[in-house]
Amino acid sequence: MIEVHRLWKQFGRLEALQGLSFAVPEGSAFALIGANGAGKTTTIKVLMNILEPSRGHTRVLGVDSRRLTPQELSQIGYVSENQDMPARLTVAEYLDYLRPFYPEWDRRLEGEMRRQLRLPPERRLSDLSHGMRMKMCLVCALAYRPRLLVLDEPFSGLDPLVREEFMEELLKQAGGTTILISSHELSEIDGVATHVAFLDEGRLLFEESMAELSGRFRAVRVTLDSLASGDGRSERLPESWLNVQARGSVVSFVETRFSEPELGERVREALGPVRAIDAEPMGLRAIFITLAKWKREGAAGESRGALAQSV
Ligand code: ATP
Secondary structure, three states: OEEEEEEEEEEOOEEEEEEEEEEEOOOOEEEEEEOOOOOHHHHHHHHOOOOOOOEEEEEEOOEEHHHOOHHHHOOEEEEEOOOOOOOOOEHHHHHHHHHHHOOOOOHHHHHHHHHHOOOOOOOEHHHOOHHHHHHHHHHHHHOOOOOEEEEEOOOOOOOHHHHHHHHHHHHHHOOOOEEEEEOOOHHHHOOOOOEEEEEEOOEEEEEEEHHHHHHHOEEEEEEEOOOOOOOOHHHHOOOOEEEEEEEOOEEEEEEOOOOHHHHHHHHHHHHOOEEEEEEEEOOHHHHHHHHHHHHHHOOHHHHHHHHHHHO
16 A cells, blocks of 8 residues: 655754555554654655655555646545644535535445534634544545545644544544554553564664564563672573563563573573563553663664673
8 A cells, every 4th residue: 555665854954764564454554663863754755745755665555656637636544733724614614615526425424423522513613622623624534434544643742532532433444544653652552463564763673563573572570599799691682572670689670582491491591490481462652661761772783781780
């Protein structure tokens, strides 16, 4: 549904995107995550032909995004927090205005979503609260049953209840639609996303299915036979361990290449005799925080060095 090939975007001297490549498979719910300024919105704007790539190219529904025609656009729903809407029109007037542009517009679905999300038809768009505006964007983007739905930070600024309503309606009505979503609300998209791409300063840190990602990350807690000591053991810590910390006889870390049989072996090799090993699965939010901290610290070496420093 979406292909991104060696995409670069420059703003003056700033290289906001640096050679991004990834693909969004049909039927997936693909989450684009990354810290502020990582390049998520810029990527989405290139895909929606709001920005031109500096180098490389992107294809949406099989068409170069610089050449998207009304035919493809009528199969793409786009929701972003900064979307322009004609302020003077009411909710009902704006829906009347949009309908003829979309051959597949489903009036029954429009009415159902408008009522479910409690959007007053006579209210002017300029008078809608931020949460109501986002709900309105969702109605406008889903009423024509798009093949592809692109959501740029849809939850930003929404209170928890509105977020919940928005998500519920999205899941109810978007069955079968391919979704690309950028968001910082990782607990909201955990359990919904089937794929995730992690952007870091304009580069792709990784892209994989949620199943693979949650399969390989574990929060590990090891109880050693004796007090942890830093006598050169940090040298032997595996590359795949992040945020290693030691307190008394307990060493904790995040294993990024978890495999049940290998973990015990790896732990004993690196830390010596152990009393217990506990490995807990991690949610997307915890995985993101681990990776973001690791990136901020600059190198895996620093993280591994923490074992020696903390004892
Ligand atoms: P956030 O999570 O904060 O929304 P983001 O991942 O969506 O961030 P972008 O908005 O894509 O990040 O911005 C990526 C980088 O490009 C940032 O450093 C930003 O300042 C810069 N940038 C974005 N748009 C422009 C622009 N029009 N002119 C100059 N720089 C820009």
